[in-house]
Amino acid sequence: MKKIIFIYLTFINLAYGYNYDSLLLKAQASIFPKVMLLDKKIKDKLVDSNIVYTIVYDKSDYDTALFIRDSINKKYKGYFGQYVYKINLVEFSNLSKETQASAIYILNSDKNIKKAANIAKEKGIISFSYDTDNLRQGLLFSLILEKSMVLYLNKDNLYTQKVDFVSSLLQIVKFVDKKNI
């Protein structure tokens, strides 16, 4: 079944949307919520005492967003640590400052990355990017699979947002800035 979905997504993406690595998607689905919880100010970002993990996508990537949501649910089964979470799927076009979100996960988009990054900054929430390239647009985290998993952190945006990560996180991430992305 996993193989069918993978082939399907590959096909769909080839036909209609961006091309996503399902393994990377799964890895990000697994790690990004945990990274979010490493923020010491996570409580400030709760929505009605819940964590709202918002996945922002292009209309063509809706299935990918669902895939991510399913992967998260499968992994976390309704709780990020001690917090109940909700996964909110929002298209780029619908994304605004009023969109409920404790953190946002941004899939690929040609035009809207900057907008999403700015909204995340304005809201003071953590932003995760599928693609590390998007970090230059102002998103905070991304993750790639190399020999091992490498977590990227946009150094330029670290202090512009209202986040305070455990210090050890900063020791394992790979910092990027506008110059070396």
Next chain:
Amino acid sequence: MKNNKVKSLSSKIILSIVLVSLLIITTILTIFEKINKEAFYNIETEKVHIIAKTIEPLIALNIYLGLDDKINQLTTQLIKNPNILAVKVLIGNTVINEVKSKEYENNLEDSFIVKDTIFEPNSKKEMGFLILIYSSKNYQELLHKYTLFITALLIFLGVLFLVLGLYIKRLLSPLGEIATLLKNYSPDKEMEIPFIKSNNEIGLISGALTNMQESILKYSKQQQNINNYLEEEVSKKTAELVKQLYTNALTGLPNRLSLLNKIKNDDKGALLIINIDDFKEINDFYGHEVGDGILIEFSLRLQKMYNQNQNILLKHLSGDEFALFFIQKPSMEELMQIAKKLVNAVEKMIFFHENNEVSIRITIGGSYQIKGALEKADIALKSAKKKRKSYLIYDEKSNVEKLYKENMEWVRKLKKAMEQDKIVPYFQAIFDNQSNKIVSCECLIRLIDDEDNVIVPYKFLSIAKKSRLYSKLTKIMIEKSCRYFEHLDFDFSVNLSVEDILDLETVDYIKYNIKKYNVSNHIIFEILESEGIENYQEVSTFIDEMKTLGCRTAIDDFGSGYSNFEHLLKLNVDYIKIDGTLIKNLDTDKNAQVVVETIVEFARKLNIATIAEFVHSEAVLKKVKEFRVDRTQGFFLSEPQRQILLELHDKKTRQNSMDV
């Protein structure tokens, strides 16, 4: 002399410093070692803990994020540290990562194991454990370096103390040299004390010793002079004292001690003791100064008499006593001739004092035997005086010594008897010649000896007088007799001597006992007349005093002494006891009969009752009654008895029946 091994002061100082220092250093080092070892251990373990604490958050984050390969990277990186031998990461009891170095197996025993808890990032939830096995190589190296340092320090201190000790020993060595030198010090010889020029304490000591030596030398010389002077003075004084010891201070003649020495060291000589008769009277009359003058003059004349005779040594024994000691024993005749001549010569001597002529007489006692010569001559002298002879030589056959010994024995017996309460009254009845009834009894003294023999008074009474025990005996008799007759309605008589009457203490004692036992109406004092009553006034006073108390008196042994009828009148006595010597032969002695008749006649005229004692036979009793003597006492009628009452009762009964 006890050979004490000298213990070096410097060695003691050094030893003390070394011991104390070693003790302090050892203590400090032991404490330091313990502290440092612990500190080194803590440093090493702290290092491991720091490593663990440093790496733990990263491992925790990687576990949290599930980045297992990152964990492995971290542990692999850790193991590159040559001191970390192995790293283990456990979640629960499951080892999720373990890395070991090559040295791990070899160094397992010499390692620290630090276990650190891994907590979930951003919470205190326990996730697992990080175990670091750390090599103790550094720790061992530190210890090794520390031990080397301590050893070096100890060696250095040892050498330092050794050098210090040697230096102190060297500094103090002059003291030893000075002490060795001073061992042979003598005040007689001067010695040069070394190190006097040293500019330190040793120099000061040497200087002080030199000064002290000079002072001692000076003092020693002075002391020597004083000693010589004192020795001379002591010799002179000793000679003087020896001379004084053997010389009479007044006449300068050899004294009694000199004579005793002579007698002791001689076995052939003879002795005459010369005593000036009544010299006390000369002293009392002319004074001691004149007496001394006469003694000096007398000694000079004696010296003059005998200084040509080498065989005779003149001695001055005491005040009025001189002696002639014969070195070679003369014949008895010669000795007596010398004594006689001397007596005659002295009788012709006249001593002058302020136009008065003073004559003296001497008595000489001599001993022909040298053994006990002084005592024997003394006895002979006393005997001569007693016999009123001008000289007497001790007669070995006279047994005077034995008599003296017996007298002393009697004194001892008397004292013992008094102590043991063995002086007791015996009672002899006195009968009325008209009624033939017992009218009174005389209390007679008796001594009970150790064998319970009853001793009559003539054996000890004269000795008691000489030894001043007489008044004590009188007191005993007074007390016991009064006590005996306290509750008897009967007359009794006790004997008193004139000596007793003259003794106020005895008189007071008599009065006290008369009152105490209430016997004044029964007691009759028999005053002895045998030695002659000279102090009539005192006796008369006593008799009057006793009469006022209700007592009666009798003159005892009347007719034996120089009875003075005129005085007798004044004495106002109640009874006259005619002397036994007149009574005992009354039946045959015509003279006695005349005397007794006269006495009885005289007494009757004065209304004085007469008592005849020593009545020992019926013939005498018959004569006594014939001469109208009022009362009779004697063995013929009754002997003295210990218990008078039964005797009295019996006699009374017997007499009553006879009368009937």
